[in-house]
Amino acid sequence: MTERAPASDRPGAAWDPARLPDLSGRMYLITGANAGLGYFASEQLARAGAHVVLSGRNPNRLAAAHDAIEARVPGASVETLLLDVSNPGSVRAAAASVRGGLFSRARLDGVLLNAGIVHTPRRRQLTRDGRELVFATNALGHFVLAAELLTTLAKSSSRNRSARMVWLGSVSTHLRTPDPTDIQLEGRYDAWRAYVQSKVVVHALGIEADARLRDADVPVQSVVAHPGYSIGGRTPRVQGVNEPSRWKRIRDGFQSPWSQSKERGAASLVRALVDPAVRGGEYWGPRFLTHGLPVRQRPSRVAADPDVRRRVWEECERLAGIEWPFARAARAAR
Numbered sequence: 001m002t003e004r005a006p007a008s009d010r011p012g013a014a015w016d017p018a019r020l021p022d023l024s025g026r027m028y029l030i031t032g033a034n035a036g037l038g039y040f041a042s043e044q045l046a047r048a049g050a051h052v053v054l055s056g057r058n059p060n061r062l063a064a065a066h067d068a069i070e071a072r073v074p075g076a077s078v079e080t081l082l083l084d085v086s087n088p089g090s091v092r093a094a095a096a097s098v099r100g101g102l103f104s105r106a107r108l109d110g111v112l113l114n115a116g117i118v119h120t121p122r123r124r125q126l127t128r129d130g131r132e133l134v135f136a137t138n139a140l141g142h143f144v145l146a147a148e149l150l151t152t153l154a155k156s157s158s159r160n161r162s163a164r165m166v167w168l169g170s171v172s173t174h175l176r177t178p179d180p181t182d183i184q185l186e187g188r189y190d191a192w193r194a195y196v197q198s199k200v201v202v203h204a205l206g207i208e209a210d211a212r213l214r215d216a217d218v219p220v221q222s223v224v225a226h227p228g229y230s231i232g233g234r235t236p237r238v239q240g241v242n243e244p245s246r247w248k249r250i251r252d253g254f255q256s257p258w259s260q261s262k263e264r265g266a267a268s269l270v271r272a273l274v275d276p277a278v279r280g281g282e283y284w285g286p287r288f289l290t291h292g293l294p295v296r297q298r299p300s301r302v303a304a305d306p307d308v309r310r311r312v313w314e315e316c317e318r319l320a321g322i323e324w325p326f327a328r329a330a331r332a333a334r
């Protein structure tokens with residue numbers, strides 16, 4: 001990655017993914033860090049000097065990602081954390097470890113809410129606690145995790161720099177408005193609808209979170225980012241993390257004009273997480289929509305509809321049985 005984003009894309013903000021600002025002393029938590037975009041975002045943050053907590057649901061896959069970063073980034077500072085985002089108990093336990101200072105740094109500068117089911121099941125499936133699986137993984141689990149970490153993020157903010165949460169959107173969110181009355185697709189389910197609906201909900205939550213954080217005077221920013229169309233067959237081989245077959249490389253190679261590697265796709269997520277020029281409530285993604293260097297983008301329709309956003313938020317509060325601790329986070333930051 002040697003290109004540099006033209007300064008004209010964002011006044012005064014040339015951005016070179018290969019030359020990130022120095023992130024020494026900062027700590028970031030990444031969900032779904034053992035593979036794909038989450039892995040490459042973690043690697044890029046570690047290369048810039050950040051301490052990175054790699055979270056995932058499988059200890060062996062997490063260990064492989066941890067070892068890969070240590071091998072590829074000399075001096076990297078990484079730890080692992082078991083976290084299944086579809087399981088509220090696991091989310092709460094993992095967040096408690098972060099809050100309890102189990103990790104090398106007693107701060108949290110940002111969380112990348114990345115884990116997700118991309119190849120969604122053909123038939124509607126439920127989690128153990130009865131939530132539709134794709135919604136529970138991509139949206140609701142992260143809604144709970146962000147709430148659980150809000151006070152820690154607020155405490156880590158300083159006068160010059162707010163801590164950040166970044167939600168994973170998708171180009172597909174331009175296609176649909178969520179139906180807050182059927183957020184778990186009980187009425188009509190299909191695999192594509194489940195994916196798009198979950199991502200539109202994520203987009204709504206990311207923008208609504210920022211509005212609520214501003215209202216409550218909490219110095220934490222919420223940003224939505226997407227990686228365009230980033231595919232494994234165009235991504236460098238990393239042992240135990242990304243080992244596509246020859247056939248997948250050939251197949252994905254045919255999609256070169258409108259796709260990019262997951263390593264490049266991760267650049268938009270990393271920029272959204274660390275660039276001081278990014279503001280809360282913004283939407284970031286690749287310049288040519290499916291590929292390219294990270295630039296600020298026009299948000300999807302749902303972002304401009306406060307009523308839908310509010311209803312999505314309230315439905316997530318109801319299903320998760322929580323309210324975000326805005327007042328506590330604002331006090332903690334003072």
Ligand SMILES: NC(=O)c1ccc[n+]([C@@H]2O[C@H](COP(=O)([O-])OP(=O)(O)OC[C@H]3O[C@@H](n4cnc5c(N)ncnc54)[C@H](OP(=O)(O)O)[C@@H]3O)[C@@H](O)[C@H]2O)c1
Binds near residue numbers: 138
């Ligand atoms: N790739 C794209 O073009 C694209 C486009 C738009 C948006 N996105 C979004 O970007 C994110 C990452 O996508 P990707 O392409 O990197 O996918 P990926 O290669 O399939 O990686 C998904 C990651 O999420 C983890 N995950 C899935 N379910 C989980 C759970 N219940 N708990 C914890 N971790 C879980 C996976 O862990 P396991 O290994 O344990 O399954 C894996 O680490 C997703 O949110 C996706 O919707 C991707």
